[in-house]
Amino acid sequence: MKRNAPALRAGLSRRSFLKGSTALMGAGALAPLLGASAAQAQQASLRWSTIAFGPEALALWQQIATRAEGLHPDIKAQVEGTPFNDYWTKLQTQLASGGSADLLQMQSLRFPQYASRGVLKPLGSYISADSGFDVNDFYPTIRQAFEYDGQLQILPFDIGAYVTYINVDLFKELGVPLPDPEKPMSWDQLVDTAKALTNPDKGTYGLVLSPDLDSSTPWLWSNGGLVYSDDMKTAKLDSPETVGAVQFLFDLLFKHKVALPVTDLSNANFAPEAFVGGKVGMYFDGPWRFVSIRQNAKFNWDVVPFPAGQAGSVPWVAGSGWGISSQSSNPDKAWELLAELTSTDSLKILYDAGRVFPARKSTFAKRTQTGDAPQNAGVVAKVLNGEIGAARPLITPAAYSEIVQAARQTLTPLFAESGDAAAALGDLQGQVQSLLDRG
Amino acid sequence: MTSDATPRLPDTRTSGPSPRYRQPFYRSNGFSAALFLLPATSGFLLFVCLPVLAAFAIAFFQWDLVGTPQFIGLRNFAALLKDRVFLAALWNTAYYTVGVVTLSVSLGLLAAILVNRAIRGIGIARVLLAMPYVTVTVAMAIVWRWIYQPEIGLMNALLGVFGIPGPNWLSSRVWAMPALILMGVWKSFGYNMILFIAGLQAVPASVYEAAAIDGATGYKRFVHVTLPLLSPVLFFITVISIISSFEVFDSALVMTGGGPGTATTTLVLYIYEAGFESFHFGYASAIALSLFAVVLVVTLAQLAVQRRWVSYD
Structure with missing residues (x-):
């Protein structure tokens, strides 16, 4: 049902309809033929495939596409928006049939899976040939995440690092002092704050945890632990630092009892739903949650840095961007469009609409100030800039989705039923090592 | 010529x-x-x-859907035998199938006997019982997620009436599979009931009269007259139920995502994960082929033993 949802299409001119239906049939080879017969002028018609959660998001993409067309009259951008889950299935089938769009959306966590298969064009030659283009304006951490074999392949538009969301009203109601807006809490301070927020009579808890590997990784890193070594050859799940971090999370749940019990393992939104429910003081996630929490939280909230373990505050950085498909028949024009879609002003439109946290430093500096929560959004920029903590990109091996799956099978259940962190991680260590060995 | x-x-x-x-x-x-x-x-x-x-x-290739397929002979199948998730999925699928088939066939038969009588308004009862079968699984799975919620769900509220503390159904490795089986039975027994009603109505009244003259009543009449005459329908339903249970996928995906751990990872869910999450289409095909082999063997075995108990007279 959901997986077969048709692509949302902006503007349904006869020409775009023809092209769209051609693409849907997977007959990518026909697209240039149709284009040649339909195009009157020497205009390059480019297909831009991107994730769109709904009509509003699609309208926003259309807005920056129209802006790019205005600045580059020789380019016609055809937006193809698809909901998140369908997007990846559609991308697979389009790539398999040779009918992919010229510009593709990519997420940094999934990027290596695709880059290793040569799906995207390296951007180095375009960047050096384009004198007006300053690649250093993109935060270095996210550029690192979108490099494969030392070559940047994606220009990011959205970026984020883990921070601590706080329910300001709950802190005030229970008379707990608010955490410092810039200095990360230590783990001891975190436990004390959480204890003060936990009140069985009122049904409040200090914090809520997400029981998955991605959400646990910043805790591992902040304790000096790792999932795998930086060269992605050795699993590090049984190191004392990693075990200590997971044990700390289990202690929050079962020993200090300051974390909301995890009662629904299969609901990926368990933690954010609990936070907007208003009975939980702290929650850990990236700025990509701003929009939904702004819409759903009926209380004042803000963000502060991710807590610091013995290795400091080390959240991971991830983001989304667009790149040029290696199947594109017009990569030069695709680059022009790509650079315009990720320009400072394009990203400003996206940020002001509340959709993204901009991947360019210059955009955040030029942003339009609104009264919307979180007031302390600047902390994200400081974390990304390395001014607070030691944020690092989450760079994933090709087998990452299987590693996440193995963790979901081995580690996740223990968040609900307690158990031996060291034994589970020892088991997971073997599974992840064999996945890394396979490459 | x-x-x-x-x-x-x-x-x-x-x-x-x-x-x-x-x-x-x-x-x-x-x-x-x-x-x-x-x-x-x-x-x-x-x-x-x-x-x-x-x-x-x-199934004999290594293929990620984008690159060139590489022939690797039987290596996908060799890997299957050492893959503990596959073995767990095999066991889970068998567990689910035995649970759902026995319960939904017997409940379907019971319901058919109960509603196979000429009472005013019995049509409404039949429709209500058959309704779960025609509803969309994914939509119902979302409702059942709520039913199984430990604190606010209907199931534990019902158990609470009898003083039984209900488990956290979907997040417990022990109870997640029974929870899926229960929903599977609820979903499928209505279809079995419809087929059984058709079978029951095809039993000629004269046979029952003859049995009555011979002094057979109640239980004996059911075992010696109804059941043998119903055996072709029973056989058909069993074969169809087993095959459809082997293919369970959507309810596990929506309700538990295969967890906790691998407690509800079924074969078809694992095929989906191997193919569309990990991009190992060759491996996914090898799992699919194993599923095909299992279904084939089970169905052939049923055909072989049917002569002993199915009567077409």
Whole structure:
């Protein structure tokens, strides 16, 4: 049902309809033929495939596409928006049939899976040939995440690092002092704050945890632990630092009892739903949650840095961007469009609409100030800039989705039923090592 | 015999068809039939046969859907035997199938006997019982997620009435599979009931009269008269139920995502994960082929033993 949802299409001119239906049939080879017969002028018609959660998001993409067309009259951008889950299935089938769009959306966590298969064009030659283009304006951490074999392949538009969301009203109601807006809490301070927020009579808890590997990784890193070594050859799940971090999370749940019990393992939104429910003081996630929490939280909230373990505050950085498909028949024009879609002003439109946290430093500096929560959004920029903590990109091996799956099978259940962190991680260590060995 | 062999009847061609005259192929009944069959047959060949054959072939390759497939012989199958998730999925699927088939067949039969009588408004009862079968699984799975919620769900509220503390159904490795089985039974027994009603109504009243004259009543009449006459329907339902239970996927995906751990990872869910999450299409095809082999063996075994208990008299 959901997986077969048709692509949302902006503007349904006869020409775009023809092209769209051609693409849907997977007959990518026909697209240039149709284009040649339909195009009157020497205009390059480019297909831009991107994730769109709904009509509003699609309208926003259309807005920056129209802006790019205005600045580059020789380019016609055809937006193809698809909901998140369908997007990846559609991308697979389009790539398999040779009918992919010229510009593709990519997420940094999934990027290596695709880059290793040569799906995207390296951007180095375009960047050096384009004198007006300053690649250093993109935060270095996210550029690192979108490099494969030392070559940047994606220009990011959205970026984020883990921070601590706080329910300001709950802190005030229970008379707990608010955490410092810039200095990360230590783990001891975190436990004390959480204890003060936990009140069985009122049904409040200090914090809520997400029981998955991605959400646990910043805790591992902040304790000096790792999932795998930086060269992605050795699993590090049984190191004392990693075990200590997971044990700390289990202690929050079962020993200090300051974390909301995890009662629904299969609901990926368990933690954010609990936070907007208003009975939980702290929650850990990236700025990509701003929009939904702004819409759903009926209380004042803000963000502060991710807590610091013995290795400091080390959240991971991830983001989304667009790149040029290696199947594109017009990569030069695709680059022009790509650079315009990720320009400072394009990203400003996206940020002001509340959709993204901009991947360019210059955009955040030029942003339009609104009264919307979180007031302390600047902390994200400081974390990304390395001014607070030691944020690092989450760079994933090709087998990452299987590693996440193995963790979901081995580690996740223990968040609900307690158990031996060291034994589970020892088991997971073997599974992840064999996945890394396979490459 | 051709028209050349009948020179004394030169006007055969104009005098219309005769038994001895072979029509040109394009005017024959066979050709017309083939034309009528063409749309369905080509669809079947193109969209059923070809993908099935392709799936067989892909199982011997390593393929990520984008790169060039690499032939690796039986290595996918060798890896399966050492894959503990696959073995767990095999066990889970068998567990689910045994649970759902026994319960939904017996409940379906019970319901059919209960509603197979001429009472005013019995049609409404039949419709209500059959309704779960025609609802969309994914939509119902979302409702059942709520039913199984430990604190606010209907199931534990009901158990609470009897003083039983209910478990956290979907997040418990022990109870997640029974929870899925229960929902599977609820979903499928209505269909079995409809088939059983048809079977019951096909039993001639004269047989029951004869049995009554011989002194058979109640339980004996059911075991010695109804059940044997119902056996073809029972056999059909069992075969169909087993096959559809082996293919359980959507409820596990929506309700538990295969967890906690691998407690509810079924074979088809694992095929989906291997193919569309990890991009190992060859490996996914190898799992699919194993599923096919299991279903084939089970179905053949059923056909082999049916002679002993199914009566078509």
